[in-house]
Amino acid sequence: MMTNKYLALPPGISEANFDLAIAEFTAILGADRVLISEDLLKPYTKIMIAEPTEKHDPSAALIATEVAEVQKILKVCNKYRVPIWTISTGRNFGYGSAAPASRGQVILDLHRMNRIINVDPVMGTALLEPGVTYQQLTDYLKDNKIPLWLSCPAPSAIAGPVGNTLDRGVGYTPYGEHFMMQCGMEVVMANGEILRTGMGAIENTTAWQVFKWGYGPYLDGLFTQSNYGVVTKLGTWLMPAPPAYKPFCIRYENETDIHDIVETLRPLRMANIIPNAMVFASAIWEAAALFPRTKYYTGKGATPDSVLRDMIKAEKLGAWNVYAALYGTKEQIAVNWDIITNVVKASGKGLIITEEEAGDTQPFKYRAALMRGDMTLQEFGLYRWRGGGGSMWFAPVAQARGAETLKQMELAKSILNEHGLDYVAEFIVGMRDLHHIVDVLFDREDPVETAAAYACFDKLLSEFAKRGYAVYRVNTAFMDKTAALYGSTKQDIERSIKHALDPNGILAPGKSGIYL
Ligand SMILES: Cc1cc2nc3c(=O)[nH]c(=O)nc-3n(C[C@H](O)[C@H](O)[C@H](O)COP(=O)(O)OP(=O)(O)OC[C@H]3O[C@@H](n4cnc5c(N)ncnc54)[C@H](O)[C@@H]3O)c2cc1C
Known part of the structure; x- marks a missing residue:
């Protein structure tokens, strides 16, 4: 409920009681660190997920700068049963941003606690x-x-x-x-x-x-x-910091090459010959760093495969683009580089591109920066691809096995395309798993497309679950559903822990589907 004073109220709390809680928060923090006006709450209400903004409007935001303030705030929350949603830097874009899982929670913003x-x-x-x-x-x-x-x-x-x-x-x-x-x-x-x-x-x-x-x-x-x-x-x-660093790319021509990529590179990753969390980026992920999709397609719905093939050819992109790096002394790198190039050559697929060959070109440049932990915001180009600011990360985990990645890619792509959306994905390689990161991109200003994106995400979760797959992390619109997919025993235990540690249920109700 919106009132004259508040953008929303915490569920079950009257305006008069919330007034009392706000007065106590103000006594702890001072008025300038208790935000209630719609204007001051704007940074916390800008979401990218396919749900109405109002569903995630906070009732207030509190800016704490000391541990003792956090302790006092929680005391007030317990007294009035005010739910509080904690953020650190609050940039959880595509997972819910800075907004709470449900309407009316107070944001506890710790960004100024930054020592x-x-x-x-x-x-x-x-x-x-x-x-x-x-x-x-x-x-x-x-x-x-x-x-x-x-x-x-x-x-x-x-x-x-x-x-x-x-x-x-x-x-x-x-x-x-x-x-x-x-x-x-x-x-x-x-x-x-x-x-x-x-x-x-x-x-x-x-x-x-x-x-x-x-x-x-x-x-x-x-x-x-x-x-x-x-x-x-x-x-x-x-x-x-290693004495030497060698980022590289391996470009693959066909979508189905994802099978061989995994089979070729997994042994190198598991043996630590490729030591980093390398990435296999799909063609659109690469393209989005460079141009919007209108360069090749202005129609509605998913970008047709024939258009994608033309784009890949014209822009000299890979259908899959592997980014990995070597770290260590020059001598170590030389040994590992020989092993890698020989394995890739023997596989009969993949064009290796070095930093010298890539020069100053994107997306190589920003990938090279990311793999050495440098600052870059180039990846926000993803939102140019389709426009309209809608994004939800669908992030299922896959075994690092070629057949599994191929199956996941085909399933995700068909569900996305069926809903008029594109398959924009990367696989991030862990020790034995792959985080399959699919950016469900949609025009949030278009209600029809937003509804399609919601339905699409819902179906992705269900269809993947039927085949034994689940996400490692999810946005606030789908936390309950994901928790349910992980089963009732896990949920019961999580609820028992919640009762023991937070008997009034004041901390972030709904985070990861956990409630009192
Ligand atoms: C283009 C793009 C690319 C992205 N790439 C990546 C990527 O490569 N890897 C990746 O991981 N993510 C990625 N993201 C997602 C996201 O933006 C990042 O994960 C980001 O680091 C999360 O925001 P944050 O660090 O500000 O965390 P916050 O938003 O501050 O926190 C995240 C969550 O953690 C919990 N939390 C935070 N602080 C506390 C606390 N003090 N106590 C208890 N709970 C707390 C809350 O539930 C909160 O919602 C990407 C997003 C975009 C838009």
């Missing part, structure tokens, strides 16, 4: 507050001449390691699986208590950022993709 508490140049570790951006950390390393590299997601500069890691996001260096590289957290629990995970629970700890597991049950996972606490510090490992 780099510690970077240890010898151990290659960092302890960060939630608001630290990748740009800020990059600048810090450069200013202090610390030879460590970041691993960042494509929106790099404007997003941050804490939020990205807590949503179990990925980057493109050898440290690309970010949660794997996370080490130690500080968490404010719903009752205001402060938990330090891992070795952080030991007074005067000396090993908080170097040993992940601590003692007893490993708790850090509980605070990722969840609503069990507010993370106020997070430790992460940074990669020693």
Whole structure:
């Protein structure tokens, strides 16, 4: 419900009671850090998913700058049963952006809690507050001449390691699986208590950022993709800058080559000969970095295959484009480069392109930047492809097996095309899995296309589940459905944990489909 004063109200809370909560928040933070006007809430209401904006309007936003403020805020939330949706840098584009899972939640915005508490140049570790951006950390390393590299997601500069890691996001260096590289957290629990995970629970700890597991049950996972606490510090490992770096591309002609790509490159990845989270990008993903689809197609619906084939030929793109890199001494790289080029030649497919051959051209340039953790926003070109600002990431996990990727590609493409949408995808290679990242792009200003995108996403989830596939992360419109697909036992356990840790259900109701 919108009132004269508020854009929305938390569910079940009267305006008079919300007034009281707001007065208490204001006493903690001061009026300038309690945002309630529609104008000031705009940054939190801009979503890209295929649901009406109103479904995700917050009732207010609170800007905290200290752990003690977070503790006090949670106390007020418990008192009035106000639900609170925590963001760090709030750039979760295509997964819900900064907006809450449901209407009326108060945003707890931690972007101004942005101290780099510690970077240890010898151990290659960092302890960060939630608001630290990748740009800020990059600048810090450069200013202090610390030879460590970041691993960042494509929106790099404007997003941050804490939020990205807590949503179990990925980057493109050898440290690309970010949660794997996370080490130690500080968490404010719903009752205001402060938990330090891992070795952080030991007074005067000396090993908080170097040993992940601590003692007893490993708790850090509980605070990722969840609503069990507010993370106020997070430790992460940074990669020693290698003496040499060699990014490269391998271009493949046909869509069905995805089978052979996986079979050829998986052994190299598993043996760490290719050490990074390499990417297989589809033709449209490549094209979108360069031009909108109107250059080749102005019709409605999905871009026809014949048009795509012409585009691939004319623009000298691959139907699949592998981006990977080598890191180490020149000698190490030379040995691994020989192995890779020989394996690719022996496979009889794939055109290898080096940095020297690519020169200053895109998309090679931004991929080379991403694989060394440099800042680039080039990938936002994806939104030029179709226009209209609609995007939802459909991100199923696949075994790193050729037959599996081919099956997933064909299934995703047919469902997207059936709904008039394009298959715009990349596979990001983990140790044994592939994150199959499909950007469901649509014109959010067109209600018919938005409805088609919603139906398409719904069908993608269901049809993939029928074949034993599921997503690793999902946008706020589909969290409940995804949780249900993972089964009732898991949901029951998650609900029991929620009852134990957050008995009033104030923390981010609905995150990952978890409620009281
Ligand atoms: C063009 C494009 C490319 C992208 N490429 C990538 C990519 O390569 N890899 C990738 O992973 N993502 C990618 N994304 C998705 C997304 O933009 C990034 O994952 C981004 O890092 C998430 O935003 P953030 O870092 O600001 O996190 P936030 O939005 O701050 O946080 C993400 C979520 O984590 C939870 N959370 C945040 N902070 C806390 C806290 N302190 N305590 C408890 N819970 C918390 C909340 O549920 C929140 O919604 C891409 C998006 C676009 C538009």
